[in-house]
Amino acid sequence: MSRRIVGPFNRVEGDLEIKLEIADGAVREAWVNSPLYRGFEQILLGKDPTDALVYTPRVCGICSVSQSMAAAAALASMQAIAPPPNGALLQNLILAAENVADHLTHFYVFYMPDFARPVYEKEPWYAHAHARFKAVEGTAAREVLQARAQFLHVMGTLAGRWPHTLGLQPGGTTRAIGAAEQARVLAILASFRRFLEACTFADTLEKIAALDSEAALEAWAETAAPTHGDFRHFLHVSKALDLDRLGLGTGRFLSYGAYRFDETHTFKRGVFEGGRASALHTADIAEDHASSWLVRGGGPSHPSRGLTLPDPDAPGGYSWCKAPRLRGAVVEVGALARQVVDGHPLIMDLVAKGGGNARNRVIARLLEIARIVPLMEAWARSIHPREPCCYHGSTPAEAEGEGLIEAARGALGHWIQVRNGRILNYQIIAPTTWNFSPRDMNGQPGVCEQALIGAPVRAGEVEPVAVQHIVRSFDPCMVCTVH
Amino acid sequence: MQERAADRRRMNLLWLQSGGCGGCTLSLMCAESPDLVTALDIAGVDLLWHPSLSEASGTEFHAILESVRTRREPLDILCLEGSVIRGPAGTGRFHMLSGSDRSMKDAVAELAAVASHVVAIGTCAAFGGVTAAGDNPTDACGLAYDGRRAGGLLGEGFRSRSGLPVINVSGCPVHPGWVVETFLQLAFGTLKAADLDAFGRPRFYTDHLVHHGCTRNEFYEFKASAQKLCQLGCMMENLGCMGTQVHADCNIRLWNGDGSCTRGGYPCISCTEPGFEELDHPFLLTPKRAGIPIGLPTDMPKAWFVALASLSKAATPERLRQNAVADHVKVPPSRGQLRHKK
Numbered sequence: 001m002s003r004r005i006v007g008p009f010n011r012v013e014g015d016l017e018i019k020l021e022i023a024d025g026a027v028r029e030a031w032v033n034s035p036l037y038r039g040f041e042q043i044l045l046g047k048d049p050t051d052a053l054v055y056t057p058r059v060c061g062i063c064s065v066s067q068s069m070a071a072a073a074a075l076a077s078m079q080a081i082a083p084p085p086n087g088a089l090l091q092n093l094i095l096a097a098e099n100v101a102d103h104l105t106h107f108y109v110f111y112m113p114d115f116a117r118p119v120y121e122k123e124p125w126y127a128h129a130h131a132r133f134k135a136v137e138g139t140a141a142r143e144v145l146q147a148r149a150q151f152l153h154v155m156g157t158l159a160g161r162w163p164h165t166l167g168l169q170p171g172g173t174t175r176a177i178g179a180a181e182q183a184r185v186l187a188i189l190a191s192f193r194r195f196l197e198a199c200t201f202a203d204t205l206e207k208i209a210a211l212d213s214e215a216a217l218e219a220w221a222e223t224a225a226p227t228h229g230d231f232r233h234f235l236h237v238s239k240a241l242d243l244d245r246l247g248l249g250t251g252r253f254l255s256y257g258a259y260r261f262d263e264t265h266t267f268k269r270g271v272f273e274g275g276r277a278s279a280l281h282t283a284d285i286a287e288d289h290a291s292s293w294l295v296r297g298g299g300p301s302h303p304s305r306g307l308t309l310p311d312p313d314a315p316g317g318y319s320w321c322k323a324p325r326l327r328g329a330v331v332e333v334g335a336l337a338r339q340v341v342d343g344h345p346l347i348m349d350l351v352a353k354g355g356g357n358a359r360n361r362v363i364a365r366l367l368e369i370a371r372i373v374p375l376m377e378a379w380a381r382s383i384h385p386r387e388p389c390c391y392h393g394s395t396p397a398e399a400e401g402e403g404l405i406e407a408a409r410g411a412l413g414h415w416i417q418v419r420n421g422r423i424l425n426y427q428i429i430a431p432t433t434w435n436f437s438p439r440d441m442n443g444q445p446g447v448c449e450q451a452l453i454g455a456p457v458r459a460g461e462v463e464p465v466a467v468q469h470i471v472r473s474f475d476p477c478m479v480c481t482v483h
Numbered sequence: 484m485q486e487r488a489a490d491r492r493r494m495n496l497l498w499l500q501s502g503g504c505g506g507c508t509l510s511l512m513c514a515e516s517p518d519l520v521t522a523l524d525i526a527g528v529d530l531l532w533h534p535s536l537s538e539a540s541g542t543e544f545h546a547i548l549e550s551v552r553t554r555r556e557p558l559d560i561l562c563l564e565g566s567v568i569r570g571p572a573g574t575g576r577f578h579m580l581s582g583s584d585r586s587m588k589d590a591v592a593e594l595a596a597v598a599s600h601v602v603a604i605g606t607c608a609a610f611g612g613v614t615a616a617g618d619n620p621t622d623a624c625g626l627a628y629d630g631r632r633a634g635g636l637l638g639e640g641f642r643s644r645s646g647l648p649v650i651n652v653s654g655c656p657v658h659p660g661w662v663v664e665t666f667l668q669l670a671f672g673t674l675k676a677a678d679l680d681a682f683g684r685p686r687f688y689t690d691h692l693v694h695h696g697c698t699r700n701e702f703y704e705f706k707a708s709a710q711k712l713c714q715l716g717c718m719m720e721n722l723g724c725m726g727t728q729v730h731a732d733c734n735i736r737l738w739n740g741d742g743s744c745t746r747g748g749y750p751c752i753s754c755t756e757p758g759f760e761e762l763d764h765p766f767l768l769t770p771k772r773a774g775i776p777i778g779l780p781t782d783m784p785k786a787w788f789v790a791l792a793s794l795s796k797a798a799t800p801e802r803l804r805q806n807a808v809a810d811h812v813k814v815p816p817s818r819g820q821l822r823h824k825k
Contacts, residue, residue, distance in 0.1 A: 006541050007581030010534045013505050017581040036568070037577040038502055039620035046617070048765035054752060058613045061506020061656060105512070113538055135538035136520060136530060145518040149739075152513055156739030160747015162513070163506040164656055164754075166767075167747045174712045174748030176810035310620070312576045320577075386811050390713040463541040479504050 001028070006463050007035075009471055011110040011135075013062045014478025016436075019318075020467065022457050027467065030445070030452035032436050037293070037320040040483040041308040044426040049075060049395045049418050052426065056414065057164050059428065060480040062105070064163030065098040065155075066407030067480075070414040070428075073403030076170035078418065079393030082262065086389040087172020089379045090158055092259045092266075093185070094168060095405070096376050097154040099258075102408035103335065103365040104151075106475040107200075108133070108144040108230070111362060114472065115237050119458070119465050125237050128227045140199075140230065147195040153188050157181050172390035179385040186380050193373055201370065202229025208370035212345035214353055217363070231366050238359045247451040247470035249356030250330045253337035254280065254434070256413065258406035259375070266375065267342040267406070271326065275352060277341055282404070284327040285413070287429065291438035293317040300325065300441065303415040304400060306427035320482040323437035323446060324429050332356050332447045333410025333434045334474065336364035344371075356451070358473035365408075365475070397421040407431055409477050430480035448474055494526075494559035494670055497551060497594065498533040498604075501578050501587045502614040502623050503565025506656040507605040508535050513739060514659035522663045526670040528560065541582055552593055560669060561598035561643075563591055563626055566607040566614040567636040570622035577621040588636055591626075595636075600669055601626065601643045602650045604662060609651035609683070610757035611635075617761070625651070627683065631757045647676055651683040655754035660736050661688050680730070682757060688736075692781060693726035693744075693751045696734035703727075705799040706792050707807035712767070713748050716807025720776060723767050724750030727780035731755040 007017030019031040040059050044052060056071040057064040069091065076082065083091060113135035120126050132140050155162035158175060167174045177185075193205060201208050202224065208231070211217050217235070226236035238244065257269025270277045286300035294317070295309040303324075311317070325331075336356055339347035346367060350360045395418060403414040410431030417425040437446035448471065457464040500508070512535075514522055523530065530537055532547050539547065550556040567588050568578040575586025583590075595601050603626045606612035611630055614623040625635045627649040633639040642648055650669075652661050665685055668674035680689045694700070702708070702717040709716035718724035726734075729751050733743045744751050752766050753759040764770040770777045779788050802814040 005582055007583075008534065008540065008544060009581070010532075010537055010540050010544065013535070015500070015578070015581050033581075035579045035581055036502065037621060038568075038614050038623075039577075039617075042620040043613075043617035051766055054766045055613060055616065058504050058506070058655065061504040061509045064504070064506060064509075105509075109512075109536065117538065136536050141520050142518055145512060145520060146515070149513045149515045149518065153740030153742075156737070156742030158747075160742045160744045160749065161738035163504075163509055165747060166744065166749035166752070169712060172713070175746070176713060176748075178811060310571070310577070312571055312574075388713075388810060390810070392711050463543075468540065 004462070006467065009468070011113065012472060012476045012478060013060070014481070016471070016476060016478050018452070018467070018471070020452070025457050027452050027455040027457065027464070030449045031318055032438060032446060032449050033319045034321040034436065034478050034482045036478065037310055037482055039308070039310065041426055041428065044423050047423045048421070049078070049416065049423055052416065052423065053166055053169070056428070059430070059483045060477060061163045062102055063098070063407045063409065063412070063430070063477055063480050065094055065159070065165065065168065066405060066412055068165060068168040069095050070403040070405045070412050072168045072170045073405055074401040074414040074416045075395060075403070076393070077403065078395050078399040078401035078416070079170050081171050081391050081393035083172035084388045084391055086176070086383055086387050087391070088261050089383050090173040090177070090389050091168055092261070093376055093379050094155065094159045094173065096259065096372050097152065098162065099408040100369055100372050101148055101152055102475070103369050104144065104148055106365060107362065108140050110475065111472050112140070112234065113138070114465060114468050117465060123240065125226065125233070125240060128233065129237060132230070132233070143199060147192060151188060151192040154185055157184055169390055171392055172388070174390060176389045177383065177385060182380060182383050182385055186377065189373065189377050189380060196369065196373065199230060200366070201231050205370040205374055208367065209374070211367070213349045214346070217346060234362065243359035243469060244354045244357050246455065246466055247358035247473050249332040249447050249451050251355050252329055252331040253340050253356070254326060254331040254333050254411050255338040255341040256280070256404040256406055256411045258338055267338050270341045271331070272337070272340045277343065282402070285429070286325055288323040288325060288440040290323065290441040291316055291318055292322050293320055294322065303413060303427040303429055304402070304417065306415070306425070308427070319438040321433055321437055323440040324434050325440055328442070330444050330447055330450065331434060333431045334361060334364070335368045335408070335410070336361045337410055338406055339364045339367060358469050361473040409475055409480070410434065428483055430477065430483065432474070432476045432478060432481040435474050436476055436478070436481055448476070493529055495529050495531040495556070496560040496562060497531045497547070497558055498562040498564065499587070499591060500534050501563060501565040501591065502568040502621060503605060503607040503612070505535070505564070507564045510656040511659045511662050514663050519659070519663070523666070526667045528666055528670060531558070545582060548590070548594070551597060554597055558594065558598045560600045560602060560666070561594050562602045562604050563608040564604040566611050566623035567591060567626060568621045568623055570620070592636060595626070595641070595643065598643055599645045600647060600650065602652060602665065603627070604652055605657050606653040606655045606754060606759065609653040611760070612655060613760045615760060627651070628757055647674070648679065648683050650674070650679065650685065653682070653684055653755045654731065655759070658688070658733070658736060658738060661685065684730070684755070688732045689730035689755065691730070691732040691735060693729045693731050693733050694780070695732065697726055697745050698734070699745060702803055702807050704795060705803050706796040707799050707803040710808050713810045714808050715810065715812070718745065718750040719769065721769055722750045723752070723765070723769050725753040725778060726751035728778055729753045729756055
């Protein structure tokens with residue numbers, strides 16, 4: 001048995017270090033550490049509530065709009081306002097643009113380059129993986145950076161810029177668009193669709209979104225050569241490496257529901273476990289500090305009453321991250337959770353057969369791209385130029401609010417308390433806080449810690465490649481995790 | 484530029500992240516014409532390591548760091564993104580370098596000592612930025628500044644081996660063009676000390692004000708002000724816009740295609756300036772004294788501003804008066820009186 005510390009993990013957002021206990025060629029136990037603390041929840045205290053729209057996007061440069069959206073939702077809940085129809089369409093377009101860009105970046109820039117590592121050079125699929133996905137040098141890097149940058153013109157037109165916009169407000173968005181901007185956004189989306197249908201899927205988005213079972217997915221994959229489209233190549237490599245046997249999660253999934261219009265979420269809100277979905281009760285959420293370098297307070301608390309005070313010498317601490325739990329249970333969040341809670345037939349089937357694993361998480365992200373881009377096209381067409389996109393409210397001097405949204409990486413919640421017109425408490429639970437939490441007071445490891453157990457370690461490997469696949473399958477965002 | 488530097492030595496670049504959000508990297512990845520990977524290649528810059536782009540992890544990364552630290556491998560450009568984290572109590576334990584028992588601040592200081600050029604990417608690395616807001620719980624600062632005060636991690640007199648001070652590409656986030664053009668100028672050897680402003684920022688973007696090229700300039704001229712976000716009028720009087728005082732070319736080079744903060748319908752919050760993270764008023768409100776905004780346009784004498792403002796307010800055309808508080812153009816400009824050749 002041996003222990004080792006692995007870090008940094010690059011091609012994840014932010015800093016990550018993992019301690020592994022290895023025995024008999026496999027990981028026996030793992031401890032996930034988020035080594036950076038910045039203290040946003042301390043910084044926000046005493047501020048004007050609207051200033052949360054300036055600070056919270058800067059929690060994270062890759063989930064910036066998601067943080068804006070959660071803050072705007074928390075403020076809207078206190079102001080008791082909702083955006084006009086155009087405002088809701090524009091908010092969802094902006095949020096979707098970030099989510100899709102994040103999924104794309106994860107697949108091409110963060111995840112696939114690991115298959116171009118020398119450790120795989122004897123594999124029959126390696127030559128193509130290396131030529132296409134080698135970090136920085138592969139042919140995909142240039143194509144994807146270009147397609148991504150052009151796609152993010154949606155942000156320039158609708159939100160001023162990305163990341164770190166102030167364009168998302170509690171009552172809508174700050175730029176009312178006309179017919180010309182509407183047409184421009186539709187053209188950007190159409191051009192991005194062409195990229196996806198040519199390079200990523202080598203098929204129409206509708207065909208991918210309509211895949212309804214693992215068998216249908218496999219049949220689709222076999223209709224062309226394995227290198228025909230990057231998604232198909234991933235499935236091919238995944239099969240060769242049994243990625244569906246790596247990184248098993250807890251089998252419990254949570255989604256706050258994505259892309260809200262009035263009271264309806266386009267992708268449903270809920271919890272999924274044991275083959276069935278159930279309603280989410282947010283009162284069941286509590287954050288535990290048992291393994292965190294934080295002042296402990298009186299045990300796990302609901303985020304509306306959460307406390308964040310660093311204590312680098314807290315006994316038993318090994319991460320700056322808290323451990324959020326749902327009725328005491330460890331739950332996984334992300335695209336896979338979102339799609340299984342929404343009941344997408346392909347994801348339901350994949351989860352029924354293999355749970356959350358290093359392949360299914362990636363498939364769910366790509367499926368989401370294929371589902372969201374057509375939705376964005378429909379939303380953009382539904383905008384009524386010249387009608388208002390923003391209503392204005394004011395925050396009461398004494399109020400409490402909650403903003404629950406879905407970032408690319410999963411459930412993101414903001415909880416705010418306002419007293420005398422100032423922020424009395426502000427608590428954030430980010431998606432990777434759920435997935436990369438440390439052990440809780442009952443000793444239950446977080447999702448990633450559990451997923452790493454059993455990961456194979458090849459002879460002579462210092463940073464086991466299987467560990468890297470598992471870690472990156474979550475698309476962790478470590479800057480959000482602790483904030 | 485097409486020479487691709489056959490006779491010019493290629494430069495290497497090591498990029499580290501500390502107390503920040505990663506947003507400057509994500510913004511940089513939006514570089515266009517050319518894309519980031521092509522731009523670096525044209526500049527002759529090879530990534531020794533970048534946290535979001537490179538293959539190497541863990542021990543491979545530490546080996547790179549060690550070879551640079553011991554000067555086995557010369558380091559041409561060191562970039563830091565995110566603030567330097569000094570707390571708690573000067574230990575830097577709020578950010579330990581992953582896979583080591585050292586603080587990131589100590590690692591950065593050592594590498595800065597061997598680098599030809601040191602570049603602070605973003606306002607956090609330059610001045611402390613948002614991570615230093617509030618009571619600055621992590622004692623965050625910039626590489627060579629602590630807010631507006633020179634000093635920071637490396638000290639006021641710091642010069643990298645090239646003789647330049649830390650190059651502060653501030654912005655929250657940076658515009659991809661600011662970073663790419665800084666790299667290109669370093670590669671071509673054209674960036675000199677005189678090309679940096681009083682805060683060490685490249686003057687090619689800070690010799691401008693955000694006001695320059697602002698599409699609301701006509702409203703500004705006539706003090707036709709927006710009352711609320713999403714309205715077309717000038718945002719200086721009521722909505723906290725600091726564009727007339729802030730050094731950056733955001734409305735000249737534009738963001739993500741055709742965007743900028745003011746074009747997106749919200750005010751400039753001065754994110755390229757040291758100390759922007761802590762104002763003495765809410766970001767979306769203009770502080771005033773006797774009804775007059777306290778922050779006057781840069782280089783504008785107060786008496787003249789007040790006199791001109793009251794005069795121009797009296798002369799505001801009806802078109803601007805109406806459009807300033809509308810979210811779409813309500814009254815289009817009337818036909819001009821151009822004198823065409825018959």
